[in-house]
Amino acid sequence: MTLPIVHADTYRLHNPAFEIWAGGRLTPYFETPQRAEIILEALRETQWAKIVTPEEGRAESLPLLVHAGDYVWFIRNGFAAWLSTDPPRPAGYPPTYYPASFPPPRARRTWQGEARLNAAAGYGYYTFDLTAPLLEGTYEAALGSARCALTAANRVLHGDPTAYALCRPPGHHAGRDYSGGYCYFNNAAIAARILSMRGPVAVLDIDYHHGNGTQDIFWEDDRVLTISIHCDPRVDYPYFAGFADEIGGGAGAGCNLNLPLPPRTNGERYLEALDLALDRIRQFDPWALVIAVGFDTYDGDPISQFDLITADYADIARRLHALNRPAVIVQEGGYDLEALGKNVVAFLEPFSS
Numbered sequence: 001m002t003l004p005i006v007h008a009d010t011y012r013l014h015n016p017a018f019e020i021w022a023g024g025r026l027t028p029y030f031e032t033p034q035r036a037e038i039i040l041e042a043l044r045e046t047q048w049a050k051i052v053t054p055e056e057g058r059a060e061s062l063p064l065l066v067h068a069g070d071y072v073w074f075i076r077n078g079f080a081a082w083l084s085t086d087p088p089r090p091a092g093y094p095p096t097y098y099p100a101s102f103p104p105p106r107a108r109r110t111w112q113g114e115a116r117l118n119a120a121a122g123y124g125y126y127t128f129d130l131t132a133p134l135l136e137g138t139y140e141a142a143l144g145s146a147r148c149a150l151t152a153a154n155r156v157l158h159g160d161p162t163a164y165a166l167c168r169p170p171g172h173h174a175g176r177d178y179s180g181g182y183c184y185f186n187n188a189a190i191a192a193r194i195l196s197m198r199g200p201v202a203v204l205d206i207d208y209h210h211g212n213g214t215q216d217i218f219w220e221d222d223r224v225l226t227i228s229i230h231c232d233p234r235v236d237y238p239y240f241a242g243f244a245d246e247i248g249g250g251a252g253a254g255c256n257l258n259l260p261l262p263p264r265t266n267g268e269r270y271l272e273a274l275d276l277a278l279d280r281i282r283q284f285d286p287w288a289l290v291i292a293v294g295f296d297t298y299d300g301d302p303i304s305q306f307d308l309i310t311a312d313y314a315d316i317a318r319r320l321h322a323l324n325r326p327a328v329i330v331q332e333g334g335y336d337l338e339a340l341g342k343n344v345v346a347f348l349e350p351f352s353s
């Protein structure tokens, strides 16, 4: 009657002050440390949550399971390299490394070597929007988040039916060599890579936003089925990926499924899409699941346009639980601080027995 909750307090080290929206509008950063605090507090009040810390060791090679070495190097060292150039530091918030230049699409693969590591230009090479800046503690926080996913995956490998990784920062927008969408290291992809050593694995992404990074990482992989249910990219972020015709390539052709849904999707229509995902998972027959869960599908979410209610999360979870496969549940988005705690509890409760 317990469910392991893997939690690292390194999430506190990453706290950007603002984000920049289309049109140049500055808003407070939505992906805050309070999110993890709220989730932890709500879980502490249950009878079934067993809160554990990640395995010992900093495991700096962990992100290399799914990310390019030069990318990991930049996330680790880019901030300090930038700071050592004595950049202008606007008052009122901690030093924050935003890129100002981005390689045009076909220039990216030809820009090699030293130039890529020039901190003044460099981070534009490795990030696809303005929501994942580098701060002093970003690397430690992202590594701690990845270690939660590692530990949850190892628990499932060693026989726990389910484990929840309380990851912050989130991961599903981060690809092999890019950050974006509040994400740096792809925690769900790391869990899937670890679990795939035993056999085929399915990643089901039920965040409001398309899991573009996860899709990209496993694009040509036939051992990892990737499925994402999300808001239509013609309407919402990440805009340039998440269409239904993206099915995977090479050996992985047919091993990616996107189920885009319109704004104002409610629980009933969401569950219909979920059933399509479950059919595909049963057909693929993975030994284990990674569930990348975001609660930004919630009706009250400040940056999203779906209409799910708390009871819908329990319904979704019951159907996932009925698949009867070992599962690693990885925390992604969810920005209504008022409802986040009760939504996480509603979703995890069916997995606690």
Ligand code: Q9C
Pocket: 021, 131, 170, 171, 172, 173, 181, 182, 183, 207, 209, 237, 294, 296, 303, 332, 333, 334
């Ligand atoms: N107008 C996650 O939920 N900003 N990332 C969107 C839309 C970025 C979401 C602006 C949203 C990133 C993990």
Ligand code: ZN
Pocket: 207, 208, 209, 294, 296, 332, 333, 334
């Ligand atoms: Zn999201």
